[in-house]
Amino acid sequence: MxxxxxxxxxxxxxxxxSQGDILSAMGEAFERAGLDVPSRDVVLSIVGLSLDVAIPRLAPDADAATQARMVDWYKDAYIRLRAAGGVEASxxxxxxxxxxxxxxxxxxxxxxxxxxxxxxxxxxxxxxxxxxxxxxxxxxxxxxxxxxxxxxxxxxxxxxxxxxxxxxxxxxxxxxxxxxxxxxxxxxxxxxxxxxxxxxxxxxxxxxxxxxxxxxxxxxxxxxxx
Known part of the structure; x- marks a missing residue:
């Protein structure tokens, strides 16, 4: 056997x-926080990490409460983008x-x-x-x-x-x-x-x-x- x-x-x-939706959702999270959006390469470098680890790496100067809100903003944006485009497209x-x-x-x-x-x-x-x-x-x-x-x-x-x-x-x-x-x-x-x-x-x-x-x-x- x-x-x-x-x-x-x-x-x-x-x-x-899924990089298109990842980049767009991360951009929206940073914009809502009033922060400069990281470059494409920087954002993609953290893909694979859990969001509660990834966001603090990308926005180390933001306070913990803002980082937590950014996680939620990212999730909301990602869900909306996926729903709009459909899984096979997004x-x-x-x-x-x-x-x-x-x-x-x-x-x-x-x-x-x-x-x-x-x-x-x-x-x-x-x-x-x-x-x-x-x-x-x-x-x-x-x-x-x-x-x-x-x-x-x-x-x-x-x-x-x-x-x-x-x-x-x-x-x-x-x-x-x-x-x-x-x-x-x-x-x-x-x-x-x-x-x-x-x-x-x-x-x-x-x-x-x-x-x-x-x-x-x-x-x-x-x-x-x-």
Whole structure:
């Protein structure tokens, strides 16, 4: 009997490209606070962190009460933008993401999961909008865990699935994802199409440039343990 494997995906910047709504929502939050809006690169550098960690990093001089309001303003703006554009338009899947998820899901020894800085509500909307809910056996969100790169999300995913860390891999586009995977004792695969530069993914075991390359890279990564 084949041993179970666990493949955990980040969401924003890995499965879907939601940068348009992220940038617009963050801009609105800063404008309502009367603060200068950070550059695109600065905003995208914090994607993956929970909002209660990300906002203070972007607005360190704002007081705690203002930072808390900015979190709420961001959420309100993001929800409004997503509702106006629809999930498929506001957070489109990256090329070939669906076909690779389907291929991995068909393999009975591979379990799929997500670990995201999104809230439960945000992830639910995204999964339902794309029809992805059946793919993911374990779904870890920011409501119940410390922000990445703390390994809490991945430790919960391992516990829920009963998979050993050595048989699990974290896949993401940011240094936070790679560091989280390492902290959980898992493998880490970076993707180059997301929000952090390739150079930031130095903790990754491998970096892929095309979603279609992922299954073969997973086989290579696990080969010593077969």
């Amino acid at each position: 084949s041993r179970l494997r666990l493949v955990v995906f980040d969401v924003d910047g890995t499965l879907v490209d 957070s489109p899947l990256y090329p070939h993401a669906r076909e690779v998820l389907e291929a991995l899901h068909r393999q009975p020894e591979i379990l799929l999961g997500v670990a995201t800085g999104k809230s439960r509500r945000g992830l639910d909307k995204l999964l339902d909008g794309h029809g992805l809910r059946p793919f993911f056996m374990t779904q870890q969100v920011s409501d119940h865990h410390p922000s990445k790169p703390h390994p809490s999300m991945l430790m919960a995913a391992l516990s829920e699935t009963g998979v050993d860390p050595g048989d699990a891999v974290m896949i993401g586009d940011t240094s936070f994802d790679m560091d989280m995977g390492r902290a959980a004792g898992m493998g880490a695969i970076g993707v180059s199409w997301g929000y952090h530069d390739r150079a930031a993914l130095r903790a990754a075991d491998r970096i892929v440039d095309d979603f279609r390359a992922l299954p073969a890279v997973l086989e290579e990564l696990w080969e010593p343990a077969t």
